Amino acid sequence: MSDYVYGNENNHWNLFHRKYEDMRIRDGFLKYLRKFANNFMNKPLKKYKGLKRLVESSPFPNFALHVLYTPRMIENLVAILKQGHVIRKKHVVHAIRILFVLLKEPHPRSLLLKDDIPSILLPLLEVELIDDDVKKATLRLFRLLAINKDPETAEYITNTHAIWACLKIVHYSGNLNMYAIQIVKGILSTEQGLNYVSQNNINMRIVLHSLRQAVDTMELNETNADVLEKIIISYWFLNKSHLSWDLLEEYCPERFLNGNLQEFFDFNPDCKRFVEFVFVRVTYLLL
Known part of the structure; x- marks a missing residue:
């Protein structure tokens, strides 16, 4: 110094x-x-x-x-x-x-x-x-760190317990909610973040439940639908052993994924079809 x-x-x-x-x-x-x-x-x-x-x-x-x-x-x-x-x-x-x-x-x-x-x-x-203004500013800063593509920064933020704090915040509505969801997305989009989730036994049920509560409080739009889509796809590709269709059907917002998912996947087991399905569903809801 x-x-x-x-x-x-x-x-x-x-x-x-x-x-x-x-x-x-x-x-x-x-x-x-x-x-x-x-x-x-x-x-x-x-x-x-x-x-x-x-x-x-x-x-x-x-x-x-x-x-x-x-x-x-x-x-x-x-x-x-x-x-x-x-x-x-x-x-x-x-x-x-x-x-x-x-x-x-x-x-x-x-x-x-x-x-x-x-x-x-x-x-x-x-x-x-x-105050919510403080939470909003804090989440904005966390979001900056979580979506940063620099490996050291990504590893740093995921090695804190930021994801737990953000999953608590998703119970709020409005911008606080969106920032928290984006942070979760940022963490899950990195290899370090996914490793952190698996190594610390962050249960899929907790994550999906929090996301459902969050999205259900917001009007579905292109931004949060895109975020939720990427989160689900990330889990499908990288955490398949932890994701069952029943769980997905139970905790995803009804207006995001509705209908009989189990029947759909019985006839379309390919991952690519799943990605296409999510994309089509999001696009349909945005029309």
């Missing part, structure tokens, strides 16, 4: 860094964090009043990463999230937004954040009193 170079002693960045380096969770830091998150997420960085000069004097072109990847700033960010159940929700949401920005950009210090994410974010999903 100590060998991290912040730039020349006389530039504006060092003045700014010294001002915020020692700040803990207090009003000044939270106000700065909120203001920075709002402007960075919604406006080009160079248009942010007061920061252009700092950006130009910084040894790094991306001022946001330069500020937030310092050890002290990461410590502050983590502390905010760990106290998410007592701190004002908008501060937690903006802190998660900044985490979202950091994890989207490649940087060596992202490893520091990854080590902390399971202990930080899962409690925010599990505390019933946490």
Whole structure:
């Protein structure tokens, strides 16, 4: 940490860094964090009043990463999230937004954040009193990690118990629901995720039951039908020994898969036919 170079002693960045380096969770830091998150997420960085000069004097072109990847700033960010159940929700949401920005950009210090994410974010999903805005922001961040094609990131997210938290969240409706389903899809679309599911005895019945509850609360549209289709297909190809047609018929939403499935598969045992059937069924429901 100590060998991290912040730039020349006389530039504006060092003045700014010294001002915020020692700040803990207090009003000044939270106000700065909120203001920075709002402007960075919604406006080009160079248009942010007061920061252009700092950006130009910084040894790094991306001022946001330069500020937030310092050890002290990461410590502050983590502390905010760990106290998410007592701190004002908008501060937690903006802190998660900044985490979202950091994890989207490649940087060596992202490893520091990854080590902390399971202990930080899962409690925010599990505390019933946490506001939906916080849950939504947290799920959005989890979704970023779950659908990331980078093998290390995929392995990291599946080795946390994120899938359990998401299966709990699918009982909600609206966007919270959709984010959680997409995370489950992302986990199952990777070899690491499928291995995690099988090695940890995550029962197919639990997954399908959660998905049915989720989809039944939403209007079927192209997005969630596509997600559900891919999940079912993934299980069919990669977990055939755990999937019976009776189970599929029992837990899939009636409006997604209806009719006598057992009879259909008696005459069409080929996997390809199953995929075609799911595709046709989804297409039919979207007409």
